[in-house]
């Protein structure tokens with residue numbers, strides 16, 4: 001790696017708005033995100049598999065009175081969101097590099113107000129079903145960290161994943177399940193704040209309808 005690349009990575013490693021798995025803070029903020037990280041009592045909202053974090057930062061820009069955390073395992077992607085948040089001097093947003101499987105390492109029961117799962121990989125093969133981010137084991141994890149009455153949102157372009165998720169949910173009988181197969185032709189678009197993820201912009205440009213659901217745990 002060249003000198004300038006090394007310097008860039010050193011700068012990234014010091015970012016205050018990115019929590020890395022090897023870093024001192026990983027796991028230490030469980031139950032303390034509001035008091036010790038954001039230093040306020042505002043609601044805590046997660047984006048699961050946030051990629052470049054455009055949606056996380058977009059929400060933070062729109063709602064300065066809420067705290068936002070984007071979670072993804074791909075560091076190079078979340079650094080983009082981290083840079084954007086730094087450029088805009090946003091203090092209500094940060095990123096956590098982690099596998100979603102390890103959610104409970106970083107969040108206490110009931111600590112989270114809302115979770116957005118945005119354009120998760122559909123994982124169409126049977127052998128990968130349990131790796132889908134809306135499979136029962138992930139829904140169980142989300143339910144543990146969400147407060148009672150907390151909300152889970154899903155946005156996807158993928159009909160198979162959407163139907164699969166509805167099927168899984170209907171077995172669990174969630175409270176107040178709302179859904180649409182074409183978000184931007186539906187009143188439910190009011191819930192999605194008029195901002196788009198990186199993948200969503202691509203799908204919309206291709207004319208693909210966005211499927212959306214939300215429910216209370």
Ligand SMILES: C[S@@+](CC[C@H](N)C(=O)[O-])C[C@H]1O[C@@H](n2cnc3c(N)ncnc32)[C@H](O)[C@@H]1O
Nearest residue numbers: 049050051072073074099100118119197198199
């Ligand atoms: C298809 S991309 C969507 C990115 C973003 N939400 C968007 O809409 O632009 C899915 C993202 O989920 C992340 N991801 C998938 N499975 C994950 C897991 N088990 N733990 C952490 N991140 C995961 C990937 O790294 C990737 O960035």
